[in-house]
Amino acid sequence: MAEDKEKKKTPAKAAPKTSTASKGAAATAAQVAPKKAAAATAPKESVVAAAPKKKAVPVASKEKVKKPEGKRAAPVKKVAVQKPAQPKEKKSHPPLTPETGVVVEQYTSSIRQPHTQLSQLKSLGLGRIGKSKLLPKIPSVLKLIEKLKHLVRIKK
Numbered sequence: 001m002a003e004d005k006e007k008k009k010t011p012a013k014a015a016p017k018t019s020t021a022s023k024g025a026a027a028t029a030a031q032v033a034p035k036k037a038a039a040a041t042a043p044k045e046s047v048v049a050a051a052p053k054k055k056a057v058p059v060a061s062k063e064k065v066k067k068p069e070g071k072r073a074a075p076v077k078k079v080a081v082q083k084p085a086q087p088k089e090k091k092s093h094p095p096l097t098p099e100t101g102v103v104v105e106q107y108t109s110s111i112r113q114p115h116t117q118l119s120q121l122k123s124l125g126l127g128r129i130g131k132s133k134l135l136p137k138i139p140s141v142l143k144l145i146e147k148l149k150h151l152v153r154i155k156k
Contacts, residue, residue, distance in 0.1 A: 103155040105132035
């Protein structure tokens with residue numbers, strides 16, 4: 001049973017063990033040895049020639065379409081069918097005049113003011129001392145003017 005375990009431990013690819021005492025076994029080993037020696041002394045060129053093979057690519061993908069020389073092919077434009085654009089209805093404000101709107105002027109600097117107030121000034125179209133702007137009289141604009149009353153004044 002111990003011999004069976006030893007046989008299982010040896011790899012399957014290993015050559016069978018032979019004793020050097022028997023003449024027949026020595027003769028077989030001598031016949032095998034020249035073949036191994038010939039393989040070992042083979043030129044190295046055959047090793048270089050046995051490079052890893054590349055995967056085969058289908059022939060259809062290798063074919064290239066020949067383009068006429070000297071001219072570039074025009075790009076293919078995709079034409080999308082669009083529905084006719086319908087104008088969106090906008091809320092109409094009365095025409096902007098000093099009577100219908102508000103003239104706002106910035107009279108102090110915006111330095112050292114919170115960034116929210118700087119962005120509100122930009123939305124009103126202001127940002128420098130002395131700059132004035134005619135704005136519509138709507139609740140959103142009036143609320144901004146109220147928030148920035150320490151920076152802007154209303155001209156009458």
